[in-house]
Amino acid sequence: MPRARAAVEREIWSRTTTFLLLGFIAYALPWSVFAALPLPADGQPLLRIQGSNTVGAKLGPALVMGLFEEQGLSDIRVEKTAENEQRVLGRTREGRQVQVQVAAHGSGTGFVALKDGTAELAASSRPVKDSEAQALGAAGDLKDRRAEQVIALDGLAIILHPDNPLKALSTEQLAGIFSGEIATWEALGSRGGAISLYARDDQSGTYDTFKELVLAAQGKTLAPAARRFESSEQLSDAVSRDTNGIGFIGLPYVRQAKALAIGAGDAQALLPSATSIATEDYPLSRRLFFYNRVNEKNPWAQALVAFAHSARGQAIVQKTGFVAQSVEAVTVDPTAGMPAAYAQLSQQAQRLSVNFRFQEGSATLDNKAQRDIGRVLDYLTRQGKLRDEVVLVGFGDAKSDPARAELLSKLRAMAVRRELAKGGVMPREVTGLGDELPVAANSADSGRMKNRRVEVWVY
Missing domain, CATH: 3.30.1330.60 (OmpA-like domain)
Known part of the structure; x- marks a missing residue:
C-alpha cells in the first residue's frame, strides 16, 4: 500500500x-431500562418541547403518546392550548394527570427556549446553526452526539395545484422562481400565467432548509411577494386551491397538492419518495432533530429521545408520514x-x-x-x-x-x-x-x- x-x-x-x-450498545438496549420514570411536583409538566412546526404539529405529540403508553399511562390524549401549541395528557395508575407541553413556532424558537430554560428539548427541522450553538455554550456542544438526536427523515416537497402539468424542476429553476426572477409558468414550458409564491415564515426550519439548499446556494433571496405561513397545513391547502401556486412543505403535508420531481446539478431529478429520502439522495431531503443539553437531567427528556430511536418510535415516525430510519x-x-x-x-x-x-x-x-x-x-x-x-x-x-x-x-x-x-x-x-x-x-x-x-x- x-x-x-x-x-x-x-x-x-x-x-x-x-x-x-x-x-x-445504546441502540440495542431494551426499552425496560426506562421503566417507572419519576414524576415532578403536582402542576409541573413532565417535559417541555419547543421549536419546529414540522416536528411539533404531529410527530412530537405522537412520540410523547407512544412514550406514555410504554409507561403504562391511560386516558392519553392531545389537547390544543393555543395556535400551534398543544399538550399531551395522560393519567398514572394512581389517577394523577400528567402532561407534556409542545409549542411549535419554528426551529429557531426551540434553541431560544433551551437557552432561557423554558424547554428541555428543542425540536428542529434543520441542524443547529453555529451562532445558536455558541449562544448555548453553557448547555455543552450541541453538535455532540449526546445532544444532537436525528429522530426522523423528511423531504421538502415542492408542491403545485393538482392540475398543473409540470412534472420536474431543477434547484436552479426553483431559486429563480422563488426569487421572483422567473415570474410565469410559460417561462418553464407550462401554462397558467403569473406564478404565485407560498413560503413558510422566518422562524421555520422548513424555510431555513429551503433557503440554504435552494436560494442561498444560487445567491438568491426570497421574493417579497411570497405569502408566508406559520402552519404547514395552511400553506399546503392554500397551494392546492391556487391553480398558479407553488410552495415548499414537509413531506407529510402535501395533502391535496401535487409534488414535483427535483434535480440538482447533474443529478437525476427524483420525486420525494420514502426510499430517496431514507438514503438522503433526494436533493431536498433533510433530517429532523431533537436537541438537548449535553448533560440533560430531565428523565422524561432522556426517555423520549431513547424512545424516538427505538423500533417502536421509528414505527411512529413512519405512521405520522415521515421517513423512518429503519x-x-x-x-x-x-x-x-x-x-x-x-x-x-x-x-x-x-x-x-x-x-x-x-x-x-x-x-x-x-x-x-x-x-x-x-x-x-x-x-x-x-x-x-x-x-x-x-x-x-x-x-x-x-x-x-x-x-x-x-x-x-x-x-x-x-x-x-x-x-x-x-x-x-x-x-x-x-x-x-x-x-x-x-x-x-x-x-x-x-x-x-x-x-x-x-x-x-x-x-
Missing part, C-alpha cells in the same frame, strides 16, 4: 472509532447512466435504505451514521448476511485528480467496513466510484457533503 494512502487510512481509522461501539433492502433498476460495475451490482443485489455520511470537513462518521452502524448490524444479523453478502460502495465529490477522488471514496467505504467488522461483518467487496453518480451539485458545500457517502448493498 503506498505510504500516502496508508497515512490517510490511519487518520480515518483513528477518527471513526470514537463512540461507535457505545452507540451500538433499514430495508430495495431493488434498484439499472439505468443507462450507471457505471458498468454498478449496473451489474443493481442486477444481482439489493441496496439498503441507508447511506453513511461524514462530518463536515472530517473523516469521522456523522452522528446519524454512528447510530446507523447499529441499525445496519442489526439488519444484517437478522437476515444472516454477515459473511460475503455485503458490498460497500463509496462515493465522493469531484476532484481535479479523478484518481484521488476514487481513492478517497474507497477509503470512506473502508472506514465503514472497519466499524461493521466489529459486529462480525465480512464484506464480499469494498470499492470506490469517485465522483460518479452525484446526488447533489458539487458547486456548494452542502452538495459536496451529500455526495461524500457510502452505500450498502446485499446479495
Whole structure:
C-alpha cells in the first residue's frame, strides 16, 4: 500500500472509532431500562418541547403518546392550548394527570427556549446553526452526539395545484422562481400565467432548509411577494386551491397538492419518495432533530429521545408520514447512466435504505451514521448476511485528480467496513466510484457533503 494512502487510512481509522461501539450498545438496549420514570411536583409538566412546526404539529405529540403508553399511562390524549401549541395528557395508575407541553413556532424558537430554560428539548427541522450553538455554550456542544438526536427523515416537497402539468424542476429553476426572477409558468414550458409564491415564515426550519439548499446556494433571496405561513397545513391547502401556486412543505403535508420531481446539478431529478429520502439522495431531503443539553437531567427528556430511536418510535415516525430510519433492502433498476460495475451490482443485489455520511470537513462518521452502524448490524444479523453478502460502495465529490477522488471514496467505504467488522461483518467487496453518480451539485458545500457517502448493498 503506498505510504500516502496508508497515512490517510490511519487518520480515518483513528477518527471513526470514537463512540461507535457505545452507540451500538445504546441502540440495542431494551426499552425496560426506562421503566417507572419519576414524576415532578403536582402542576409541573413532565417535559417541555419547543421549536419546529414540522416536528411539533404531529410527530412530537405522537412520540410523547407512544412514550406514555410504554409507561403504562391511560386516558392519553392531545389537547390544543393555543395556535400551534398543544399538550399531551395522560393519567398514572394512581389517577394523577400528567402532561407534556409542545409549542411549535419554528426551529429557531426551540434553541431560544433551551437557552432561557423554558424547554428541555428543542425540536428542529434543520441542524443547529453555529451562532445558536455558541449562544448555548453553557448547555455543552450541541453538535455532540449526546445532544444532537436525528429522530426522523423528511423531504421538502415542492408542491403545485393538482392540475398543473409540470412534472420536474431543477434547484436552479426553483431559486429563480422563488426569487421572483422567473415570474410565469410559460417561462418553464407550462401554462397558467403569473406564478404565485407560498413560503413558510422566518422562524421555520422548513424555510431555513429551503433557503440554504435552494436560494442561498444560487445567491438568491426570497421574493417579497411570497405569502408566508406559520402552519404547514395552511400553506399546503392554500397551494392546492391556487391553480398558479407553488410552495415548499414537509413531506407529510402535501395533502391535496401535487409534488414535483427535483434535480440538482447533474443529478437525476427524483420525486420525494420514502426510499430517496431514507438514503438522503433526494436533493431536498433533510433530517429532523431533537436537541438537548449535553448533560440533560430531565428523565422524561432522556426517555423520549431513547424512545424516538427505538423500533417502536421509528414505527411512529413512519405512521405520522415521515421517513423512518429503519433499514430495508430495495431493488434498484439499472439505468443507462450507471457505471458498468454498478449496473451489474443493481442486477444481482439489493441496496439498503441507508447511506453513511461524514462530518463536515472530517473523516469521522456523522452522528446519524454512528447510530446507523447499529441499525445496519442489526439488519444484517437478522437476515444472516454477515459473511460475503455485503458490498460497500463509496462515493465522493469531484476532484481535479479523478484518481484521488476514487481513492478517497474507497477509503470512506473502508472506514465503514472497519466499524461493521466489529459486529462480525465480512464484506464480499469494498470499492470506490469517485465522483460518479452525484446526488447533489458539487458547486456548494452542502452538495459536496451529500455526495461524500457510502452505500450498502446485499446479495
